[in-house]
Every structure is written in structure tokens, then in C-alpha cells.
Amino acid sequence: MSYHSIFRTDAFANKVIIVTGGGSGIGRCTAHELAALGAQVVITGRKIEKLENVSKEIQEDGGKVHAIICDNREEQQVKDMIAEVVEKFGRIDGLVNNAGGQFPSTLESISANGFDAVIRNNLHSTFYLMREAYNQWMEKNGGSIVNMTADMWGGMPGMGHSGAARSGVDNLTKTAAVEWGKSGVRVNAVAPGWILSSGMDTYSGPVAEFIIPNLSGNVPLQRMGTESEVSSAIVYLLSEAAAFVSGVTLRIDGAASQGTRIFPLSDARNSESFNGFHRAFIPDVIKKRTNQS
Structure with a gap:
């Protein structure tokens, strides 16, 4: 069994793609999809155990992967990681x-x-990685960058620090798209809403017990998204199909960021999840709620 992508299997043949945070969650899923499409994937993260586990998965599925330990918050480590990828x-x-x-x-x-x-x-790390990828390779050769932000347009109550950082990433994306277009570098971002990912299991207390299990009721499509639905958007933005797309932040949130509180949401129908990731799993915080129901 392998990743079921909607893209052709050789879409990224002979391409080298770096996925930071590739040891879990959306990064893990994206790395799997890119590898299934022929890319040489480089996954980075701070914990070697996670990187080794994902590397083993991708290799078992016939993909090409290389893991590098890198703390993206440390400028020199980012410089060294990018240099290693170019050299190798x-x-x-x-x-x-x-x-x-x-x-x-x-x-x-x-x-x-x-x-x-x-x-x-979230913000400094994104800047370091973008700048080094551009200065060490993409300035002379072109390329594509996809940044991760979030649904922060209406503020992020309870996470104001993250909202400030993610807003910065959105603006950084737009600025880089303008400045680096001269080099044939496209810079875009994705803004996932509530996604069924392992990241949900990092929360505890009332957030895990009450808020996360009830998030789908605040989405017009009345469900949460899958990691595959984010990965496929990232893959599209990286691909040649998006060759004239730059400076865009793509919302992947089931329209949760739209509308107002005064508009009541009705029970939804006809909204089926796409899940091409054969190794995906349901977060424990959602499993517990399902078992209790």
C-alpha cells in the first residue's frame, strides 16, 4: 500500500524538496506524498527519533529521504542545513x-x-529558512517556497503570540514573492484551519477535553480537515501547475474563517474528507471523545 495522491506519480521526479518539521503531523504527511511523487525529500526536525521513524516509513514505501537534525530557531544551524542539502x-x-x-x-x-x-x-525560523534557501541556491536557479501560517484573520484569542507570528509569516510571504520574483522564485503560504493531526495531542486540560472535540461544529462543512487535504494544497503550490501562482496564502479551513457569529451554521451534508495518506491516524484527543459518545 502506498500514498494515494491525486497528482501523477512522477510529478516531482529529480526534484529536491526540504520539509521542515517532517517528523510528525502535516510535515510527515507532506514528506510522504512528495516522496511518493518521485521527489528526493529532506526532512528536518529537532528530534532524531521522529526523523528516523518517518525516514523508515518512506523507505519502506519505496521513497527517497534524507534526515537532518536542525533547530530552525538557530540561524547558524539553518545555514549549515541548507549548505548540506546543496552539497549532497x-x-x-x-x-x-x-x-x-x-x-x-x-x-x-x-x-x-x-x-x-x-x-x-514561527516567524524568525521561517525567515532564516527562506533567506538561506534563496541566498544559497534559489537566487540563481529559481524554486518554490511554501510557508505555514494559520487562520489568524479574526485574531487568535487564546494564542495571541502565535497569531502575531502567523500574521508576520503571511506578510513575509507576500514581500518575498515580490522581491524574489526576479529570480523565478515563487513564494506562497497555506493557512490550515482545524486539521486532524497529531499536533492536537500536544494540548491538555480544557482545550483537549472540551474545545478540540467540538471544533467541527464551528466549520460550515461541519467537519475537521485531514493532513492529506493540507498536503495536497502544498504539493500543488510547489508544482509546475502553480507556475504563475505567487504571493498567495491559501486557506484550508472549510470556510471556518468566513462569515460572522450572527450567522447560524446548519447541519452539513455532501462533504466527504479526502485522505490519501495510508499511514494517517486519528489524534488521541478525538479518539477519546468518539469512544465516550
Whole structure:
């Protein structure tokens, strides 16, 4: 059994694509899909165990993968990682800035250190990776970058630090698309809404017990998304089919970021999930709620 992508199996043959945060969640899924489409995938992360597990999965499925430990918050490590990819594979065709993270907190409770940590983890890291990919390879050779942001247009109550960082990534994406178009570099972003991913299991307390299991009721399509639905959007933006698409942030949220609170949502029908990832699994926080129902 292998990844069931809607794209042709050789769509990324001879391409080298870096996926940060490739050891879990959406990054893991995206790495699998790109490898299934012929890419030489480079996955990065801070924990070697996760990278080794995903590398083993991809190799078992017949894909090509190389893992590099890299803390994207450290500028020198990012420079060294990009240099290693160029030296080993001789090119970088695409960069997926997937890695990031945050913790729930109201604005009045966020410490300066906590705020800085989330900004650094999501915004600074994205900038370091974009700049180094451009300076070390894409300036002279072109390429495609896809950044990860989030549904932050209406603010992110309970995660103001992340909202500030993700808004920054959205603007950084647009600026880079204009500045780097001269080099044939396309820069886009995806903004996932509520996705059934392992990242949901990093939360605890009321967020895990009450908020996450009830998120689908706030989506016009009345369901949460799958990792595959985010991965396929990323793959499209990386592909030659999107050769004239740059400076775009694509929302993948079932229209959850649209409308207002005064418009009631009705029970939905005819909305079927796409799940091409043969190794996908349901987050524990959702399993527990399902078992209790």
C-alpha cells in the first residue's frame, strides 16, 4: 500500500524538496506524498527519533529521504542545513516551512519570554529558512517556497503570540514573492484551519477535553480537515501547475474563517474528507471523545 495522491506519480521526479518539521503531523504527511511523487525529500526536525521513524516509513514505501537534525530557531544551524542539502544533492527545488508551534495562553498571561519563544519558533525560523534557501541556491536557479501560517484573520484569542507570528509569516510571504520574483522564485503560504493531526495531542486540560472535540461544529462543512487535504494544497503550490501562482496564502479551513457569529451554521451534508495518506491516524484527543459518545 502506498500514498494515494491525486497528482501523477512522477510529478516531482529529480526534484529536491526540504520539509521542515517532517517528523510528525502535516510535515510527515507532506514528506510522504512528495516522496511518493518521485521527489528526493529532506526532512528536518529537532528530534532524531521522529526523523528516523518517518525516514523508515518512506523507505519502506519505496521513497527517497534524507534526515537532518536542525533547530530552525538557530540561524547558524539553518545555514549549515541548507549548505548540506546543496552539497549532497546539488540543488533545492522546493522548501516547505512547516515546522512551528505554540502553547495556549491569554494575552494577559503571556510572559515576555513566552511571547518571544513563539515568535522565534514561527516567524524568525521561517525567515532564516527562506533567506538561506534563496541566498544559497534559489537566487540563481529559481524554486518554490511554501510557508505555514494559520487562520489568524479574526485574531487568535487564546494564542495571541502565535497569531502575531502567523500574521508576520503571511506578510513575509507576500514581500518575498515580490522581491524574489526576479529570480523565478515563487513564494506562497497555506493557512490550515482545524486539521486532524497529531499536533492536537500536544494540548491538555480544557482545550483537549472540551474545545478540540467540538471544533467541527464551528466549520460550515461541519467537519475537521485531514493532513492529506493540507498536503495536497502544498504539493500543488510547489508544482509546475502553480507556475504563475505567487504571493498567495491559501486557506484550508472549510470556510471556518468566513462569515460572522450572527450567522447560524446548519447541519452539513455532501462533504466527504479526502485522505490519501495510508499511514494517517486519528489524534488521541478525538479518539477519546468518539469512544465516550
